[in-house]
Amino acid sequence: MPSGFFALLDDISALVKTSAASLDDVPTQIAKTTGKVSGIVIDDTAVTPKYVVGLDPSRELSIIYQIAKKSLINKILILSPAALLLGYFAPWAITPILMVGGAYLCFEGYEKVHSLFSKSHNTNTEEQEETKVITPEQLEKERVNGAVRTDIILSAEIIAIAYSQVTGQSIVNQIVVMLAVAMFITVAVYGFVALLVKADDIGVSLTRDKYSPAMQKFGRGIVKFMPHFLQLLGYIGTAAMLWVGAEIIAHGIPFTSHLLHILEESLAKIPILAWFAKALACGIAGLMLGFIIDKIVMLVRKTFRKQK
Template sequence: MASGFFALLDDISALVKASAASLDDVPAQVAKTTGKVSGIVIDDTAVTPKYVVGLDPSRELAIIYQIAKKSLINKLFILTPAALLLGYFAPWAITPILMLGGAYLCFEGYEKVHSLFSKSHAVDGDEQLKQITPEELEKERVAGAVRTDIILSAEIIAIAYSQVTDQPIVNQIAVMVAVAIFITVAVYGFVGLLVKADDIGVHLAQDKYHPATQKLGRGIVKFMPRFLSVLSYVGTAAMLWVGAEIIAHGFPFTSHLLHDLEQALAHLPVVGWLAKALACAIAGILIGFVVEKVVLLVKKVLGKA
C-alpha cells in the first residue's frame, strides 16, 4: 500500500514537472501572438478615442475604464471559452462567425463615412442632442464602443487560438488569457493617455514651470484636438480595413489576392502595406453599402409585415 502511494506521488511529481516545462514556453508564445495581432491592436487604439471625444472631460477616464472592463470580461469569459469550444467541436464555424463580425465593422464604418457627406446628418444630430441626456449619451457611446470592440477582440482571440492549436490545453488557456489581459491594458492605457494629454498640457503650461516646459504644454494643448480629430478618421478607416480583411481571408480567392499583392510589393514594405490597407478600405465601403441596403430592405419588409 505504501509503495503504491509513493508511486502515485512520483507520477504526480512527473506530471507537475512536465506541466511546468510546458508553461515555460508561454511567454514566447504570448510574444509571438501579440506580434501577429499588432495590426488589429493599432486599429482598436485608433477606433476607441472617438467614443469619448465631445463628452464631459471629467468622465473620460471613467468611460474608458467601463469600456476596458467590459472588453476584458468579453475576452476572458465569452470569447476565449467560445474559441476553445468551437475549436474543439466545430472549428469550421470560427471563420464564418468572424466574417459576420467583419461585415458589421464594414457596415458601421460605411455609416460613418456616409454621415460625413450627408447633408441632413447635422440637423438630425441637433435634433437628437435635444432629446438625450448626458447620461444616456454616455451609455450609448459605451455600448457602441463595446460592440465594435467585441468584433476586434474576437479577431484577436481567434488569431491567438490559431497560434496555439498544437499546444496542450493548459498552454492554450494560459496564452489566450495572457494575451487578452496584456492587450486590453495596453490599448486602453494608451487611449487613456491620449484623451487626457490635453490636461497634461494644461498642467505643464502653468507659470511655475520652466518656459520651455510651458511652451511644450501649450503645444500639446494645441496639437491634441487636431490629432484626435485625425485619429477619429483613422479609426473609421480602420473599421473598413479590418472588416474587409477579415472577410477577404474567409474566401480562398480574395485571400490569395491579398497575399499576391503583398508579395508583389515585398521590396517596398510601406507601399505594400498602404496598398493592401487602401484596397481593403475601398472594399469595406462597398461591403458596408451592400449591408446597409440589406438592413434597410429587411426593416422595410418587417415593417410591412
C-alpha cells in the same frame, strides 16, 4: 523494478522538458497574435475617446475604467471560453464567424467614411431624433453601455483571431496565450485612451507660471495638437476597420486568399511596398463590401417599415 522506476522518471523528465519548451514559445505566440490584431486594436483605440466627449472631465478616467473592466471581463469570462468550446466542438465555425465579424467591420468603416462626406445625412438624422433630457448619471451610463457594445464586437474579433493562431497547440498554451493577449491588449488600449483623454489637461497644467517658458510652450503645443491628433486617429481607425475586415474575409475564401498571396509574393523584395499594397487592396475592397452591405441593410429596413 528499479529500472522501471528510472524509466518512469525519464518519461516524466521528457514530458516536463516538452511542456517547458512549449511554454517557452508562448511569448512568441503572444507577440505574433498581438501583431495580427493590430488593426482592430488601432480601431478600438480610435473609437473609444468619443464616448467621454462632453462629459464631466473629473469623470473621464472613471468612465474609461468602467469600460476597460467590462471589456476585460467579456474577453476572459465570456469570449475566450466561448472560442475554446467552439474550437473543440465546432472548429469549422471559426472561419465563418470571423468572416461575419469582418463584414461588420467593413460595414462600420463604410458608415464612417459615408458620414464624413455626407453632412446632410448627419443633419437629417439629428433633426429626426427626438430631444431627450437625461441626467449626467444617465448619460454616463448610456455612454458606457454604448462603448461596451462596440468593444464586445471588436473583442470578439480579437479573441477569434487569437484562437486561430494557437489552434493545434496544447490546451494550456491556448489558454495562456489567449488570456495574456486579452489582458495585454485591454491594458494597452485603455491605458493609451486614458492618456489621450487627459492630454489636454496635462497640456493646460504645463502652461502655468511655475513652469519654464519652454515647458509652457510645450503645454500649449499639446493643447493645440490633440484635437488634430484625435481626428487623425479617427481616420486611421476607420482605414484599419476596412483593411482588417476585408483581409479577414479574403483569408476565409481560397480564391481571394490566393490573390493576396500572389500580390505579396510579387512585391516580396520590397516588404513595406508589399504591406502597403495589400493594405490598400483590402481597404478598397472593404469599402466596396461595406457599401454593398449598407445598401442591403437599407433595403431590409425599408421592407420592414412597409410591412409595419
